[in-house]
Amino acid sequence: MAGISMRELADLLGVSTASVSVALRGKSGISEETRQRILEEAHRQGYDMGRLSAPDSKGLIEILDLTYRGHGAPPEDSLYYNQFLEAVSKELTRQGYQLSGPFAPSDPGFLSRPPADGVILLGAAATADQIRQYQTPAIPFVVTGISSDVPAADTVSHDNHAGIRSALHYLQQMGHTRIGYLRSLCMAPGEDRQQAWQYEMYRLQLTPGEILDISGEPDNTRPEILLGRLHDWLEHRLLKASAFLCDNDSLAAAFMRALRDKGLIPGRDISVVGFDDMPFAAFLEPPLTTVRTYEPELGIAAADLLLRCMERPGHSHWHIKVGTTFVERASVCKNEDSH
Numbered sequence: 001m002a003g004i005s006m007r008e009l010a011d012l013l014g015v016s017t018a019s020v021s022v023a024l025r026g027k028s029g030i031s032e033e034t035r036q037r038i039l040e041e042a043h044r045q046g047y048d049m050g051r052l053s054a055p056d057s058k059g060l061i062e063i064l065d066l067t068y069r070g071h072g073a074p075p076e077d078s079l080y081y082n083q084f085l086e087a088v089s090k091e092l093t094r095q096g097y098q099l100s101g102p103f104a105p106s107d108p109g110f111l112s113r114p115p116a117d118g119v120i121l122l123g124a125a126a127t128a129d130q131i132r133q134y135q136t137p138a139i140p141f142v143v144t145g146i147s148s149d150v151p152a153a154d155t156v157s158h159d160n161h162a163g164i165r166s167a168l169h170y171l172q173q174m175g176h177t178r179i180g181y182l183r184s185l186c187m188a189p190g191e192d193r194q195q196a197w198q199y200e201m202y203r204l205q206l207t208p209g210e211i212l213d214i215s216g217e218p219d220n221t222r223p224e225i226l227l228g229r230l231h232d233w234l235e236h237r238l239l240k241a242s243a244f245l246c247d248n249d250s251l252a253a254a255f256m257r258a259l260r261d262k263g264l265i266p267g268r269d270i271s272v273v274g275f276d277d278m279p280f281a282a283f284l285e286p287p288l289t290t291v292r293t294y295e296p297e298l299g300i301a302a303a304d305l306l307l308r309c310m311e312r313p314g315h316s317h318w319h320i321k322v323g324t325t326f327v328e329r330a331s332v333c334k335n336e337d338s339h
Contacts, residue, residue, distance in 0.1 A: 001262050003034040003324060004020060004042075004045045004046065004047055006020045006024070009038070009041060009042055009045065009047060010086070012041065012045070012301060013037060013041055015034065015038065015082065015335040016085035016086045016089060017085075017086060017089040017090070017093075018063065018080045018085040018086075018088070018089045018099050018101065018102065019034060019038065019082075019085070019253060020038055021089075021100070022043075022101065022102075023035045023038035023039055023042075023102070023243075024038070024039070024042060024047070024049070025080075025100075025114065025115075027100060027101075027103075027109075034332065040108030043172035044304060045308045046110070047117075047313055055121075057096055058095070058096040058097050058117075059098070059116075059117035059118070059310075060097070060098050060099075060100055060114060060117055061092050061097050061098070061099050061100070061116060061117065061118045061119070061120065061303075061306065062099070062100045062101045062103060062113065062114075062116035062118075062119055062120075063085070063088065063099070063100075063101035063102040063103065063120050063121075064101065064102070064103055064104070064119055064120070064121045064122065064134060065101070065103065065120075065122045066104070066105070066121060066122060066125060066126040066130055066134075067121055067122040067123060067125040067126065067149070067187065068081055068122060068125075069102065069104035069106065069107070069190065077325075079278075079279070079327070080276075080295040083295040083296050083299070084101065084144075084295045084296070084298060084299040085293070085299065086296070086299070087297070087298070087299030087300050087303075088120060088198035088299040088300075088302060088303050090300075091299065091300045091303035091304065092303050092307075095303070095307055097117075097269065097307075100113065100114060100116065101113075102122065103127065107170045111117075113143055116139065117139070117140075117310065118139060118140045118141070118142075118306045118307070118309070118310050119134070119139055119140070119141045119142070119306075120142050120144060120207075120302050120303070120306055121134060121141065121142065121144065122142045122144055122145060122147030123143040123144060123145055123146045123188070124144070124146055124187040124188045124189055125186070125187045125188070126143075126146065131143060131146075135152070135153065140306055140309040140310045140313070141153065141154065141306075141309070142154045142155070142156060142303065142305050142306040142309065143155045144156045144157065144298060144302045145157055145187070145188060145189065146188045147188060148191055152317065154305055154309055154317050154318050154319070155317075155318075155319045155320070156298060156301045156302045156305055156320045156322065157188075157189075157298075157320075157321060157322070158231075158293045158294075158298065158321070158322050159321040159322060159323050159324055160189055160192040160193045160196055160322060160324075160326055161196040161199075161200075162321075162323065163193075163196075163215050163275060163291035163293070163324035163326070164193055164196035164197050164200055164245070164275075164291070165196065165200050166324070166326040167273045167275075167291055167326060168197070168200045168201065168204055168245065169204070170204065170273075170289075170326060170328070170332070171245070171271065171332065172204055172206060173176060173243075174243075174332055174333070174334050174335060175272070175308070175334050175335035175336070175337075176206075176222060176242050176243040176271060176335045177207055177242075177280065177335075178206070178207040178208075178209045178240060178241045178242055178243075179201065179206055179207075179208070179209050179241055179242075179243045179244065179245060180208070180210040180211060180212075180239070180241035180243070180244040180245070180254055181194065181197050181208070181209075181211050181212075181245050181246075181247075182211075182212045182244055182245070182247065182251055182252075183211075183213045183214070183246075183247045183251075183252075184213050184214050184215055184220050184221070184226065184246075184247065184248060184251045185210070185215055185247050185248055189247075190215050190247055192246065193247045193275065194213075197245060204230075207244075209239070209240055209241025209243075210239060210240065210241055210242070210244075211239065212230075212233050214229055216326075217229065221250070223250075223254065226250070226251065226254045227254050227257060227258060230254055230255055230257075230258035231258055231261065231262075233261050234258055234259070239270065241270075242270065242271060242335045242337070243270065243272070243273070243332065243335070244270065244271070244272055244273070245273045245275075246272065246273065246274050246275065247275055248264065248274065248275050248276055249274035249275065249276050249277065249278040249280070249281045249288060249290055250278070251274070252272050252273070252275075252281075252288055252290070252331075253274070253275030253280070253281075253284055253288065255272060256272055256284065256286075256288075257330065259272075266286060266331055266335055267279045267286040267330050267331040267332065267333055269332055271289075271331065271335070272288070272289070272330040272331045272332070273288075273289050273290060273331065273332060274288045274289070274290035274291070274331075275290060275291045275293075276291070276293050277290045277292035277293065277325075277327050281327075281329075282329065284331070285318050286329065286330035286331045287329035287330045287331065288329055288331050289327065289328055289329045289330070289331045289332045290327050290329070291324050291325070291326055291327065292324060292325040292326075292327050293322075293324055294322055294323075294324075296323050298322050301320050301322055305318060305320055
């Protein structure tokens with residue numbers, strides 16, 4: 001296909017446009033396997049490398065990754081990671097800007113990356129001190145995936161609190177008054193969601209049930225490790241909670257499997273609610289009731305906020321929350337024992 005574009009090449013390979021740009025420009029930020037796959041396909045499809053020397057119309061925006069690269073599985077394998085990058089790339093391209101990255105401090109050549117006019121920092125796993133290290137008064141800066149308590153920073157994040165509130169309100173309507181909580185997320189969203197659960201449980205005058213927090217345990221994203229930990233937790237435990245809220249869908253799926261292995265039926269004996277609405281959630285048995293988050297919208301909001309910051313130097317800081325949607329399926333039943 002002569003004249004194939006970066007976007008078409010990205011769609012063909014199932015990667016983000018940003019990853020294609022990084023590979024074609026010889027920049028760091030993706031795995032060598034992904035780079036070679038992109039370069040080989042670009043050559044096969046006849047990509048015009050002369051396009052890379054075209055002048056930028058407005059400026060260069062870079063993504064700094066202090067969260068995903070170097071934290072377990074390659075981020076390009078993550079659906080949400082790619083959805084976010086694709087949305088940022090589309091929005092910035094539409095606005096006439098060029099995207100570079102994502103870069104991580106551990107990448108070879110990190111210090112020699114091209115100068116940028118603005119920065120989007122993936123900060124869910126970053127500390128406040130790490131974020132301050134990359135803040136430069138001369139370069140507009142937006143942090144994603146972290147709550148608004150970052151000093152002197154513009155932020156964009158999912159409205160985790162509203163999502164938790166909607167889930168607990170629904171469980172209360174279904175007659176559940178003792179609700180447990182399971183956590184495996186170790187980043188800022190995990191802390192944000194657990195704090196929201198604690199606050200809303202108190203506000204709604206609900207009774208906390210059993211709590212399991214494995215967010216600090218190694219390899220807790222590996223299915224066999226996660227399932228084994230849940231088996232151990234349930235082995236000698238008589239659950240008093242009639243429902244459990246899990247801080248992500250993968251944990252909810254593993255919990256439902258562990259309940260079945262113990263002889264309990266999710267959605268009948270124990271109600272389960274997840275968070276994120278991953279693609280597999282609707283295909284679990286029973287289909288998982290969960291809270292949907294919107295990664296593409298998060299990317300668009302981050303790009304738009306950064307451009308707004310670039311247009312208004314010296315502004316007061318903005319904190320954007322991207323809304324969530326409660327998704328009712330079949331993993332929650334009415335609690336007939338409620339008073």
